[in-house]
Amino acid sequence: MNAIRLMDLAELPDDGAVPFTVGEGDWPLRGVLVRRAGEVRAYVNHCPHAGHRLDFPPGKFTTPDGPWLRCASHGALFRFEDGECVAGPCAGHYLQTLPVAVRGTAVFLLEAPAPL
Numbered sequence: 001m002n003a004i005r006l007m008d009l010a011e012l013p014d015d016g017a018v019p020f021t022v023g024e025g026d027w028p029l030r031g032v033l034v035r036r037a038g039e040v041r042a043y044v045n046h047c048p049h050a051g052h053r054l055d056f057p058p059g060k061f062t063t064p065d066g067p068w069l070r071c072a073s074h075g076a077l078f079r080f081e082d083g084e085c086v087a088g089p090c091a092g093h094y095l096q097t098l099p100v101a102v103r104g105t106a107v108f109l110l111e112a113p114a115p116l
């Protein structure tokens with residue numbers, strides 16, 4: 001697979017989380033890019049608790065009190081750095097990591113994951 005350009009790095013603020021979609025049809029890859037202390041990571045937008053997408057309304061991932069990814073369904077909190085659930089019904093489980101890289105001024109997905 002060729003790397004897929006996801007977005008300009010400038011669209012992803014520090015301590016920010018921005019959704020992306022790759023593919024079309026009923027089952028595209030839905031992910032979220034996060035950035036903290038200059039490091040960019042990506043996760044599948046799929047909660048390990050019950051499989052719901054994390055954001056609701058779409059694009060709303062973070063909490064007002066800190067840079068956590070929050071699942072809107074039952075409130076699980078995930079660390080930006082590694083996707084570990086640190087509070088909520090799936091504590092100790094992880095979001096699925098996606099391989100991404102910053103090249104120049106853009107963020108690229110390097111490889112698509114196996115189907116969930």
Ligand code: FES
Pocket residue numbers: 047048049050051052071072073074075076088089090
């Ligand atoms: S589906 Fe995410 S916490 Fe329940």
